[in-house]
Amino acid sequence: MKKNDNRAQPFSIQIRTTYADLLERLEDLNTGNAMASLTSCTLITKAVKGGKYLYAQGRLSDGSQRQVYLGPLDDRGKALKERFQQARKDSASEIAAMEMSAKALRAAGMASLDPVEWRVIAALAAEGVFRVGGVLIGAIAYRCISGLLGEKLSSASAFTADVDLAGKTIPIAVHDEVASPQTALERLEMGFSPMNEFNPAYYGTRWKAGEGEFKVEFLTPLIGKDRRGALKIRQLGVPAIPLRFLEYLIENPAPAVALGRKPVLVKIPQPARYAVHKLIVSRERKPNQRLKAQKDLQQSHELQQILMQLDPEALDEAFDAARSKGPGWKKRVDDGQKAIDRLFRQDRTRT
Template sequence: MNRHSALAHAAYHDLLRLLLDDRVSDLRGTPGRVERGARAYWYDSYRVGSEVRKTYIGEDSEALRARIDRHQQLRAEAQARATERARLVRILRAERFMSLDPTTASLIAAFAQAGVFRLGGTIVGTHAFRLYEGELGLAYALDAAAQTGDLDIASFERLSLALDDRTEPPLQQVLRDFAFDPVPALDNAPAWRWRQTRGQALVEFLTPAFGDEGIRPLAALGVTAQALHHLNYLIAEPVHAALVYRSGVLVQIPRPERFAIHKLIVAERRAGRDRIKAQKDRAQAALLIEALAQDRPDDLALAYREALAQGPKWRERLAAAVEKLPAPLRAALPG
């Protein structure tokens, strides 16, 4: 397992901090806290003529409250911050951070600009795995981070409805601007996959299944999604990440320990029908488990125990998956 230098690791986390500062530097009105059930959310309330509009900022946290408290200062520092972000991206490129292909990177940047990640969208799949390079300071080998044309975005259906906000411009318009068309689904169901007409890129929208798998609406994103089991575990408590593109793009990805354990589950589900993808899933899980066992063993152990608590089918699949791991990695997981 190779690691990036301490300089690269520090530059990445500085870039991420500046992107999080940017998120609250352009508030147009008065920030306000709204409680819904056990959770609380912040909105930017402002007037357009006689109408009061609200834009979702993010879920309440100590870090977000601290940024909101100094949003006037952050606004005044916006230009200096942009210059520093560009410098940090140059450092990361010089340190051989891997970047996405221009088509995918520009599409993700457009999604971020429209508010996809602010409104709960989470990158999953191989593109999320690549973004752990900065989070964990990993220097990927070419075969470990081979690119795919598929971009998977997951979000909770209930959260998407509860936020009472929408992407702007509408996400379907963004997709069409990038020459994506909806892929017809079976039985005249709403499309949840979009394919680029001038290339091979594919965007899929996913949501956790609570009960039967099927097609569900994601109101905040203005799209429909395929509901899947096990996804609830994966995208719970996601983390922010910085995409090394232009002067940095703020996105959202699953927690790395949850991603690793989820990949073990997915590998077992695929084992009988897609051996090549199952091998890739195990390889990604193994690399992350090795890194987490060194840097964040408590987080890894907690995620593993939470997966075991999901029920007998999870325990059965995890037991089979863990048996296929090298002995040192099996030892890193709690018994």
Template structure:
């Protein structure tokens, strides 16, 4: 059963996100340091930093004797000190059980923030959203989550704050990571996923759809997305949130935590038998999130259940039955909620029968 972070750590987290709210652009590299080089008895200053792909870069600032060079160096040193303070605070939170994304994932999400994707309707979903939501609720993770996938959803068109000759792939490559389009099983359909060359990091674009899993265009991104069943339910009522990374705090948009939990249960029933491990992960994340929401605000869960699509209710009931296997150690309020969800199959059946009776 998850535990709550002590007030001092929650205060530290709150102070970090307060500072992050004013960010307009997030640097996509390490904090960096000043380096002096002497060429023909003349000293020059460079600013050395590392990109997300590990590549070292030395940015030329100018002659050490020039006042403008010294001023530029001081500005970068001040920014570097602030970034290192953030990194130290994030390290404290990570070691205390806050969810922190790996550096490549955090910088990729930061690049999406810089492009305006979250301001224009993009929503962070999947395991990164799971961690960010738990941080916001003050819940301690037994072990930090790990995922190679960054899932970005939307229920509305997204317009990028970048020139027309740029694309979603260009935004991903701003990190310095070499992303490639991932062709789907049907080569006649355009790709909806992007993967780092030689690594497992992957970015998926998602939109509302049906169990046909259609490919839909996102013209504002010059990209396509996969349509998912019941995804519109998750995309309703999104809110501001923050993703913690090694050296960064990235403002994002997140699903409502109660809807996130219920949607995880739905998704667990949609996966094929070969992906049973992922279904169990969905149910375990749903259980942790349900417990956190019920401890925080029971009304959120009641409201999320009330607006569940009728077609989703039998799936929720099925998943709730299966999730009971993982509920040992959780509170009675959470187990009672699973039993309530399990009973939804009967309500859905009755509403279906009433609908048939009303037909002429």
């Protein structure tokens, strides 16, 4: 009997350690510490009425330049300037080290973005989209889960995938920072523009590049009664397609590394919730989407097999959280699990 090798393969402990270190460094760079801010601005000296003064000069997220007064260029100002220059050197060294780590991960076969995907996701990250609650979902997120778990997922697609970006409105009292994914897309100069929708109520929820079929789609949870038309995500300033069951998927998203020309810090669903959500989605597929439903089940099965070894408690909690939402949720989850049993029992009988 031939053994079935269509399963996840773990990366070496060295590669998993390299990934964990890279993720930690990217998070540090994103927390608003001195390194993160200093790499985006320069210090300049101005002579005003016989005195010398120190200013920070840089660009805001909207692309405009701004100068911030720091104080006179006295001993304290000179010391600040020296610390800034040293921090720039340290930051450049740190970034170079991170890029070397990312290169090692790609060489080891860890899933990465193609050039188009990378340009778009890097632009969204630079705009602050993931910092204010944006979450990658879909095929690209699944590829990122591979690195997060330290496993080479057999069901991760290598084809160029659209960017599916989910988010929910965060009250301004909780988080008043905003980001503009539309501005980020326009700055890429790839010809991105809103797609014409059959239903005008969804205009602006999907953006398409000027060449090819590459799209960016904005999604948000649908809670309560069904509705027609988009919902706006406040802190992203975009209309989004409301989807049932999405709030479960994007709750407490995980930071992850998106590999490409340079590593990018993104937010993706928790792997355990991704696995359970795929069960639910598979039950929502129409009869003519049988192959997509099968892919949903394959991805859920593969993640469950890994998580039962790596973090069974997280998997149990994800199942419990979904089933506790009501009988409709529980039925979809349980029916999805039964479908997995049937699918992989058939696979076993063929080997």
